[in-house]
Amino acid sequence: MNKITRIFLVTMCAGVLLTGIGAGIAFGEYSSLEYRKLEAPEGNGPVQAEAEFTVPAEGPINIHAPIPSACSLVTDEDVPQGTIIINASCDAPADSITINEPYVATIETGQYGGTTSAVQSATETITDIGMYPTCLGGMELFMMYKDQVLDGLKQGFICIPPDYYESFTAEIRVNPADAERIYIG
Numbered sequence: 001m002n003k004i005t006r007i008f009l010v011t012m013c014a015g016v017l018l019t020g021i022g023a024g025i026a027f028g029e030y031s032s033l034e035y036r037k038l039e040a041p042e043g044n045g046p047v048q049a050e051a052e053f054t055v056p057a058e059g060p061i062n063i064h065a066p067i068p069s070a071c072s073l074v075t076d077e078d079v080p081q082g083t084i085i086i087n088a089s090c091d092a093p094a095d096s097i098t099i100n101e102p103y104v105a106t107i108e109t110g111q112y113g114g115t116t117s118a119v120q121s122a123t124e125t126i127t128d129i130g131m132y133p134t135c136l137g138g139m140e141l142f143m144m145y146k147d148q149v150l151d152g153l154k155q156g157f158i159c160i161p162p163d164y165y166e167s168f169t170a171e172i173r174v175n176p177a178d179a180e181r182i183y184i185g
Contacts, residue, residue: 036157038148040092046167047133048089049097056104057082059125061181063172066132068184070169075176084174084182086131091167093141094133103128133164 055061061084065071079085088097104127136144145161152159174182 033156033158036152036159038145038152038159038161040162046089046091047094047097048087049099049131050085050087051099052083052085053102053129054083055102055127055178056125059127059181060183061102061127061129061178063182063184064128064130065170065184066165066168071184072169072171073179073182073184074171074173075179076173077176079173079175081175081177084129084172084178086129086170086172088131088133088168088170090133090164090169091162092164093135093144093161094164094167095136097131097133097168099131100129131170133168135164 063071063084063086084102086099088099090097104125106123106125109122109124135141141161145159149159172182172184
């Protein structure tokens with residue numbers, strides 16, 4: 001083995017050794033960090049949205065939400081039949097809540113008729129309403145929390161932004177006659 005090869009091998013082994021030491025120190029520092037949720041900055045209160053829709057008189061009404069268990073169905077005699085009122089709220093970092101207009105579809109369903117084996121055609125009206133919070137993205141979100149993230153790192157914490165889906169709630173008000181047609185999922 002010539003002199004240049006030996007120098008190369010010694011340098012490569014020293015580099016691998018130093019890389020391993022650096023990775024070990026970094027892993028030790030990282031493993032000592034704890035997790036903490038960030039707090040919403042001052043002035044960023046809950047985001048709210050309200051919508052009122054008229055829906056067809058027949059057929060199921062499917063309401064899609066990010067967390068179905070966070071939605072409550074309230075029957076109210078003051079709400080006209082065929083009307084749905086949705087009040088939704090969510091905490092920061094959400095910046096808005098989108099409540100989609102109802103999507104109404106008429107589909108054909110097959111039903112077997114009585115004693116004959118023929119399939120009879122029938123139609124069913126299905127209404128879908130979706131709602132979900134939206135969040136600031138990219139640089140705006142980073143700038144909202146940058147001071148807290150840097151302070152957390154100085155104190156030994158990895159800071160996690162709050163999950164705005166966890167704070168999402170919705171109240172769905174309908175006439176009692178429409179309540180059995182509502183499916184939240």
